[in-house]
């Protein structure tokens with residue numbers, strides 16, 4: 001594994017954007033049991049691409065293999081077969097560790113250190129000079145929204161779960177990484193804690209960092225991700241941007257009464273008009289106001305207007321159901 005092999009079919013997107021993470025047919029079989037004679041097939045051939053500057057969400061139910069994939073990319077777990085490239089280098093290349101950040105799912109953050117001491121310790125692991133630490137640590141503490149005095153005085157055992165997660169984010173950023181891997185960064189947090197982590201991720205996105213995160217908190221993913229992949233039972237079952245997977249934010253199902261079909265057809269596709277009642281699909285192109293005034297001028301009335309786009313949660317559950325149906329060979 002680990003050799004760099006170009007993808008045979010290079011698409012327009014590939015040509016335009018730099019690929020930061022690329023895997024080909026990654027597989028992982030864990031051996032368990034006293035005699036290591038039992039096998040758990042955790043990944044069954046994962047091929048994914050993450051482009052520079054994007055926020056990529058790897059979604060999947062418990063046990064789907066998300067953490068395993070992430071740990072393979074980070075070199076914590078060895079793949080059984082397949083290839084992976086990170087920042088243009090094989091994942092076995094130790095030099096790339098300097099360019100990535102990682103927040104594990106349940107980070108252990110040394111209870112008896114203060115946040116400041118903990119960040120000094122992690123900075124030391126990257127050989128960051130004392131002078132640089134003096135600049136970077138306060139900046140990071142500000143970025144993750146912890147009070148500087150608290151960071152210097154309070155031991156981590158006195159922190160709330162949300163504060164610990166934010167310090168975990170700060171340690172993932174200590175080396176100013178180009179790519180940040182976050183394993184379930186919102187899990188176990190209350191809505192305020194999740195909001196704070198989302199804001200930090202959005203700020204990182206603004207700085208142009210590539211963010212790869214695992215999650216099953218789909219509402220959060222929907223708000224911050226550019227592209228997602230769904231992993232189920234070790235296999236990627238779909239991947240794409242939210243618009244590609246869910247449909248455009250501009251598409252509505254609309255139903256109404258009155259007006260005339262010729263005028264309505266200028267706005268509404270698949271128009272079904274009968275006895276002055278009608279329904280169809282409206283693609284506004286961001287001009288919902290213009291449509292509403294056109295309706296008023298036609299002397300028509302809207303009875304129902306709702307977004308045609310499914311939520312990510314609905315889409316996720318539907319994809320998992322379809323995958324299970326497909327697996328069980330049920331054609332109904």
Ligand SMILES: Nc1ncnc2c1ncn2[C@@H]1O[C@H](COP(=O)(O)OP(=O)(O)OP(=O)(O)O)[C@@H](O)[C@H]1O
Pocket residue numbers: 030031032040041042060061062063064065066067068069
């Ligand atoms: N070290 C290990 N030894 C044996 N089996 C393992 C090991 N690590 C993970 N597995 C198994 O591999 C499968 C995938 O686990 P993984 O932790 O990657 O899934 P996940 O999608 O991250 O799940 P979760 O959302 O619950 O964290 C599971 O069946 C798990 O039990």
